[in-house]
Amino acid sequence: MSLLFIAWRNFRYRALSSFLTTLSLTLGVGLVVLVMSIYGIISEAFVRNASVGYNLVVGPKGSTLQLTLNAVYYLSQPIENLPYTEYMEFYPKEKRAEMVRTFGGDPELGKRDGIYAGFMKEGYAIPLALGDYFGEFRVVGTTPDFFELLKHGPDVDQPFTFEEGRNFEFHNEENSYFECVLGSRVADQMGMRVGDVMNPTHGDPEGKGHGQGFQIVGVLDPTGTPNDRAAFVNLEGFYLLEGHAKPIPDDAVIELPEKADPDEPWLLTIPEREVTSILVRNGNLMMAPMLQNRIKESVRSEAATPIGEINKLMTMIVGPLMQALLAITLITCVVAAVGVLVAIYNSMNDRKRDIAVMRALGARRGSVTWIILFESLIIALVGGIAGWVLAHLGIWAASPLIEARTGVQVGFFSISTYELYLLPLVIGLSLLAGIVPAASAYRTDVGTNLSA
Numbered sequence: 091m092s093l094l095f096i097a098w099r100n101f102r103y104r105a106l107s108s109f110l111t112t113l114s115l116t117l118g119v120g121l122v123v124l125v126m127s128i129y130g131i132i133s134e135a136f137v138r139n140a141s142v143g144y145n146l147v148v149g150p151k152g153s154t155l156q157l158t159l160n161a162v163y164y165l166s167q168p169i170e171n172l173p174y175t176e177y178m179e180f181y182p183k184e185k186r187a188e189m190v191r192t193f194g195g196d197p198e199l200g201k202r203d204g205i206y207a208g209f210m211k212e213g214y215a216i217p218l219a220l221g222d223y224f225g226e227f228r229v230v231g232t233t234p235d236f237f238e239l240l241k242h243g244p245d246v247d248q249p250f251t252f253e254e255g256r257n258f259e260f261h262n263e264e265n266s267y268f269e270c271v272l273g274s275r276v277a278d279q280m281g282m283r284v285g286d287v288m289n290p291t292h293g294d295p296e297g298k299g300h301g302q303g304f305q306i307v308g309v310l311d312p313t314g315t316p317n318d319r320a321a322f323v324n325l326e327g328f329y330l331l332e333g334h335a336k337p338i339p340d341d342a343v344i345e346l347p348e349k350a351d352p353d354e355p356w357l358l359t360i361p362e363r364e365v366t367s368i369l370v371r372n373g374n375l376m377m378a379p380m381l382q383n384r385i386k387e388s389v390r391s392e393a394a395t396p397i398g399e400i401n402k403l404m405t406m407i408v409g410p411l412m413q414a415l416l417a418i419t420l421i422t423c424v425v426a427a428v429g430v431l432v433a434i435y436n437s438m439n440d441r442k443r444d445i446a447v448m449r450a451l452g453a454r455r456g457s458v459t460w461i462i463l464f465e466s467l468i469i470a471l472v473g474g475i476a477g478w479v480l481a482h483l484g485i486w487a488a489s490p491l492i493e494a495r496t497g498v499q500v501g502f503f504s505i506s507t508y509e510l511y512l513l514p515l516v517i518g519l520s521l522l523a524g525i526v527p528a529a530s531a532y533r534t535d536v537g538t539n540l541s542a
Contacts (some may be wrong), residue, residue, distance in 0.1 A: 111433035112473045118426035119477025119516060120484075122419045123509060127485055129412055130506035131492060133404060142315075142369075143240040144216070145378050147394045148176075148385055149367040154394035155403060161218060161367040162396050163316045164228040168220055173336075174363035176391055179204035180215035180370065194346040195360030205388075209381040211373030214239050217365040219328050222290040224321040227276045229290045231328030234260060237271065240369070242313050250317075253277075255284040255308035258324050266354060267327040270304035273318040277309045284309060288321060292333055302331055329358040336362050416508070423512075427519035430469050434462065434523075463521060470520030474513045 142162065149157040152169040159165040178186050178199060187200025216239065219231035237250040237257045250257075258269035270288050272280075282288060287303040304323050312318055328334060338344070338361045346359070370393075372381050378395075385393040485492075486502040 107433055108469065111430055112469050112476070114429045115426045115469060115473030115516070115520075116477040116480060118422045119474050119512065120481040121477075122422055122512060123478055123481035124484065125415050125419065126506045126508045126512075127481065127500075127504070129408075129415060131500065133408065142396060143242070143246055144214075144369040144371040145375060145395060146370040146372070146382060146385075147367055147396055148172075148215075148370055148391055149394075150390060151392045154392060155399050157367065157392060157394050158396050158399040160220070161369065164220070164230065164320050165316075168366045171219075171336075171364035171366055172368070172390060174217075174360050174365060175199065176388075177215060177217050177365050177368050178360075180206045180210055180368070182207045190345060190360065192347055193357050193360050193363070194344055197345050199360065206381060206384065209372045209374075209377055209384070213371045213373040215371075216240070216369040217325060218367045218369065219325060219334075219364070220366045221334075222292055222328075222331070224276065224288055224290050225280055227273075227280075227319055227321055229321045229323055229328075231323050231325040233325050234258060236322065236369075242315050242317070248313075250313070251311045252308045253311045255306070258307055258322070260324065260326065261354075265305040265307070267324050267330060267357075268302060268304045269307045269327070270321055270323040271308040271310060272306055272322075273310050273320050274312040275318045276321050282306055282309075288323075290321070290323070290331070292331075302327070326357055329363060330355055334358075336364050338362055419508075419512075420515075423516055423519055426473070426516070427523040430466055430520050431523035433469075434465060463525070466520045466523060467517065470517045474516040478509070478513070 147157055147161045149161060149168075150170045150172055156166050156169060160168055178189060181189075182203045183200055186202075186204060189195070190197060190200045214235060216232060216235050220228060222229035222231075234257050240250070242248050242250065252271075253274065255271070258271055261267055262269075272282060272288070277283065284306055286306050288306055289303040304327060310317065335358050338359070344359050344361060347357075370381075372378055382393040382395065385391050482502050482504075485500055485504065489500045492500055
């Protein structure tokens with residue numbers, strides 16, 4: 091009869107004690123696996139969502155991380171706003187002159203190329219204006235280019251598609267400038283669909299409501315990005331809301347545009363306009379560092395690379411957090427190993443006679459020692475594998491919710507790198523824990539325990 095088989099029979103013979111010890115180890119390992127998996131999901135979600143269709147985010151001078159969190163993830167609060175003329179600096183003089191004719195402003199703006207126009211070529215710049223809320227969700231004022239030019243997905247090659255409806259338009263006769271598109275989570279949580287009217291509040295979720303609403307013309311398919319939890323409105327309509335116009339200086343030079351339809355509202359002139367941030371993709375990505383440095387030289391603007399900022403966040407904040415989690419993991423595994431030690435050691439008094447009988451029948455001290463160590467190994471294997479399976483069953487059951495919230499697809503066999511080291515660690519610690527009771531078995535006196 092092999093020593094491993096004898097250890098397995100001992101494990102089964104003390105079924106209740108073995109079950110409770112293994113259950114304790116199972117729960118410990120399951121907790122550790124869940125913590126590691128959650129960390130991996132969060133890390134992947136941040137990194138993937140930083141891989142966007144633009145390579146720079148431009149905003150006011152200040153923290154580049156705050157700028158990234160605000161413009162990419164719609165978290166944090168805007169530092170302040172940039173004048174609309176900073177957005178115009180990305181365009182050649184022909185496009186700038188067209189903006190002056192359309193919105194009204196200083197004619198001199200259309201007589202020169204923008205400072206950054208030479209870097210753009212076939213690239214694009216998309217303005218964002220934030221500050222309002224729809225329930226708990228951010229309202230993002232932007233242009234139709236947001237959904238026409240940007241891409242998403244792991245390889246940043248998937249266009250935005252609509253579960254219902256269409257992209258909003260710059261202007262149409264039916265809804266004027268007041269159209270919006272809802273992210274999938276916003277539509278589901280707020281119970282809004284195409285044809286409903288969205289009324290944003292000013293400044294915060296509990297702020298004053300604007301009198302003007304936006305006609306919902308589209309609901310996005312889920313993307314697994316922060317865009318799922320934002321409401322996108324036509325930038326021109328956003329500007330026309332109460333409190334969104336910047337006061338015009340007395341000395342401002344403005345050439346008013348010709349109004350085609352007297353019944354339509356006056357659009358804000360260029361001096362009245364501000365943007366919170368600008369999403370930029372320059373034509374030649376090799377020139378992106380030069381463009382970034384040029385923007386940083388300006389008095390008002392700052393430029394951040396989303397991927398770089400998120401990597402810094404992961405290194406500076408999430409990295410130390412992971413180290414702390416790994417320390418907790420090690421402590422949890424040590425506690426579980428101590429539980430194995432205590433359970434087996436406490437059973438030694440009941441087994442001294444059995445061990446003495448085995449010795450009297452010819453079993454060597456080393457064989458008895460290995461039986462105890464094998465018993466620790468069985469507990470470690472059963473508890474470790476059961477804990478891993480239990481944790482991944484939980485992750486698999488929650489996978490639809492995880493994918494909806496983060497865009498990260500997880501399955502039963504989705505594992506993190508650290509998990510590969512967990513089972514060997516648990517086995518090693520359990521074998522160490524088995525040394526003390528194994529040593530006790532090794533020292534068992536045959537004569538004393540047979541005569542007892």
